[in-house]
Amino acid sequence: MYIPSHFHIDEIKIAYDLIKEHSFATLISQQNGIPVATHLPLILDNENKYLYGHLARPNPQWKDISN
Numbered sequence: 001m002y003i004p005s006h007f008h009i010d011e012i013k014i015a016y017d018l019i020k021e022h023s024f025a026t027l028i029s030q031q032n033g034i035p036v037a038t039h040l041p042l043i044l045d046n047e048n049k050y051l052y053g054h055l056a057r058p059n060p061q062w063k064d065i066s067n
Contacts, residue, residue: 019044025053029064036061 009015019042028037038061040053055062 016044016046019051025051027053027055027061029061031060031064036064 009018023042023044025040025042026037027040028035030036038055038059040055043052044050045052055065
């Protein structure tokens with residue numbers, strides 16, 4: 001993903017603080033050519049540098065990931 005230089009973050013602590021303050025992501029996919037978006041709650045694992053998210057099974061967008 002292209003990141004303009006004025007948005008680039010060099011310090012990991014700043015990035016982690018930003019993630020903690022805004023702990024969600026937007027998952028975007030297509031279903032039959034129509035864009036679909038879902039906000040996902042996220043949990044940051046600082047130690048292992050992972051983001052964990054959750055997509056509810058009743059949300060049909062999870063099927064887009066498995067394809």
